[in-house]
Amino acid sequence: MKIFRCGHCNHAIFFENYSCENCGHLSGYKDKGRKMLTFTPDSENLISDENQKAYKYCKNIEFNACNWVIKKDSPEDYCNACLLNRTIPNLSDLNNFEKWQNLEVAKHRLVYQLQKIGLAIPSKMRDINGLCFDFVAQQNNPNLMTGHANGVITILLREADSVLREQMRKQFVEPYRTLIGHLRHEVGHYFWDRLIYTDPKALEEFRTIFGDERVNYGEALQLYYKVGAPSKWETSFISKYATSHAWEDWAETWAHYLHIMDMVETAYFFGVTVKPIKKKKELKTKVTFDPYTIEDFDVIIKTCRPLSFAVNSINRAMGVPDVYPFVITEPVVVKLKFIHRLLLTKRQ
Template sequence: MKIFRCDHCGQALFFENVRCLHCGSDLAFLPDRLALCAVEPVPDGVPGIWQRKTGRASLARARYRLCHNHGTWQACNFAVPEHDPNPLCVSCRQTRVLPDLSVPDNQQRWYRIELAKRRLFFTLARLGLVRTDPPPGERDGPVYEFLADLPGQKVLTGHCNGLITLNVAEADDAERVKRRVELHEPYRTLLGHLRHESGHYYWDRLIQEGGRVAAFREVFGDESVDYAQALAAHYARGGTLPNWQEQHVSAYATAHPWEDWAETWAHYLHMVDLLETAASYGTRVVVPGNGEDIVDEVDSPFEPQTDFDHLVEQWVPVTLLVNSLNRSLGQEDAYPFALSAGALRKLRFVHDVIHEPAAAARPQAGQPVSAPACVTEGVSPP
């Protein structure tokens, strides 16, 4: 995530901020500008209407309301254009079912999930995959349900026909670590979950509907094999395959081509977000070597449309730095992965699909047809 600056005083701001600690300005994220901005009430005194806190009249004309979830729950810092009748911002309106907020701790769980979802929204918007200005009142992108287990009714995280379901227990650190250990996963986070599930959503949009099934199968394999049987076989063999690293970004990616795509998709979003963060700080990494140091400077400003090979050249030194910093603090590696040539081939496919011109994505005559992906994650090994 990039670092923003207060457009009133210039102080560095973080994506989650609602007030500038230097000048005291109120802040709101303006999705139509993909920017965190200082805002102030409009000068004519219309209650609940805000504008950018800037002397440039051309920028000050746009008017906004704060998202309903900001005023009611202090759970969002996105703004809504004044003309949009929907009380929720473009991210919050994607969520159609909330957990019971009267249950202790559910409000905090929901806040953490929505925060991760807004970060995902930002990355998807940067990649041109979700609209920041849908028609008034409407929403774009996946639909979400955040649910809690009930007696005799376990909520399973998954995706089906555009709906992403997430068990709110994943917002509890202890529960998430427990599941990570049970499922032999080196990495399990809320943001990682949402990135992974968005991969299933965009498989439907970009692969199945985009006429790319044949090209997908050449890289990831035949997704028409029975998903339930493949997942059962995955857990029966202990959740891994010998030498899985040669072709996959994670052990779970070996379960089924749909999971391979979703894991690779999530990994690509990791790359884009981390490199944009590094670019915001003007990161320059010098990796000591035998005789000649490896020097890498992350492009600033960072552009996700960058040539894929160049992305990888910047990625490797940055992940070495991140892991080294974590180890210095006694923490586990933030990036517990090693990318093989086979995994990089799949990541390149994701990159090319995202940035391919729209005209090239039209289905071709005779293109094999595949059903949309309906998947369930987080099932404990039998």
Template sequence: MLGFIPDEVKLSAFTTNQYGNLQASCNGKLYRKCKNYSQYNACNWMVSYDDEHDYCLSCRLNDIIPNLDDPENMTLWFRLEQGKRRLLYILMTLGLPIKGKTSSNPSGLSFSFLRDEIEDQYGNELTVKNFVTTGHASGLITINLSEADHSARIDMREKMGERYRTLVGHFRHESGHYYWDKLIAKSDKILEFRKLFGDERLGYVESMQDYYKNGPNQNWQTVWISAYASMHPWEDWAETWAHYLHMIDTLETANDFDFSLAGNKIVSPIPAEKLHDQAYIATNFTHIFDNWCQLTRALNGLNRSMGMDDAYPFVISITALDKLRFVHEVIADQQD
């Protein structure tokens, strides 16, 4: 049996000892399955044997989950949990703080998975009674359950004119809003943020209305990481943050599989030691981006050989690269 151990940030095999308890092969310690693992097989994270909680660190962050009496919801929830755990894994790997919502921390991180409320009117005609908007508010990340329906998500991607739309992308984007509040809003980095991304005090609602009415900025490719990023500085940050997590997670996976391109090994983007020296932080980012360019060129070539869409449908401008470097520096500061 396999299970992920959050405090070790490691997947481990487990054996059953003479007392019937699960023992991790990686450290010899005893664990229990998360309740959502043992009851629904919707999670694969473990809970320390002496921990009083029934749920793992990931599932404790859930505020609302779908109605599991509906069999379809079970499948969609499973996919959402996969995306959420992948997000949490890379956040842990980068040493970013993950603190859940409590009475003493009302703006802590939490997740709500909701479905549009549908009502039947005029015979068989279905109408949306309450539409769920994927987004972030005061630590709560809400994901519309339909995003876990592959056909519905692809349909929305086409309607929105997007080349990339995934579940894990939603989680990474919304986490960017959460960490903007935690790492930028009241920090000494706010002035540098405004220099790179713009003034976030610009009216958000007005910017959103303008974006959906008139479309993205005409020269968005030269300034922003995506068309949506051109809507408002907050969205620019969230899109850039998500993109950085795309890079780190994919490069770490490639390194774990011992990828080499043209004789050059893809190195791990996670430094073996904490980054303190600013020159080293800058050099580390340069290596990350160089590896990323090599890997994504190969990924796109492989996908095209299979007749599939590009795995990486982006071109990073110099301005967008400076923003990615800023995200890298902000995260490096958290590793002190």
């Protein structure tokens, strides 16, 4: 994520901010051009400090669920991120309200990243091949699960409960479980349909690298949950779950590709340099580039490894879990490179 600044006082603003914490000017994200606009707080209209043009907030601002802005004369009431919502929870239940807000934060960050990559993400309600989100409570329906099917990404509200999420992380012996991780994984399944299935050449290369997706998916998952991951899985896969089926290997690797790109992009905008006192070459890096502009993925991964080690070390100093508790082996790098090359050719 890039660093945003107030158009009035130049103070730094977080992506989710509704106002500048320094001068009090209202703030709103404009996805076209990826800019944070600011506005005089006591004005009846949202007139941008930057360009003096008139805007309006996405309708979901009334729930403090979105700070994106659209042009004043736009016929749309919702921003491009909120247009992807097919189902939101019953907001009369206060327990649902905060969980939905947390889901929206993660979803908006996902949309920011997909837009920066240059991927089309039309709403499924307007395009049969598009994407949409169902944020729902499981209630008494055990068959309702977090997942993806035909462009519909379903996320159970319980995933937005930090306590329950941590319990599930321990139950499934996972090193990492977050809302943004879920969303990045599930959207990977959507883009497999869009980028791989419809491209014979990409599909052939996919099968060489990830395996044959024609293996029965249901049976493969049953086997995985029965016997677990194979021994020494970590030499070739980014996670245990990635071993269950070629589709899951793709989705897990896709999610980690997005993790890596976002981490390096953020480090770039902060000008992060890792320069240990004891000159260990493998722990040294200087983030001097936006990863979305780099064609050679080796450059990105070479930067990511010492960066993640440094950040993990800081977390351990504070007694909290690693930010990125994964080891990226060379076979995983091959998979990541495939995704990177593919996306370079598919940008809008």
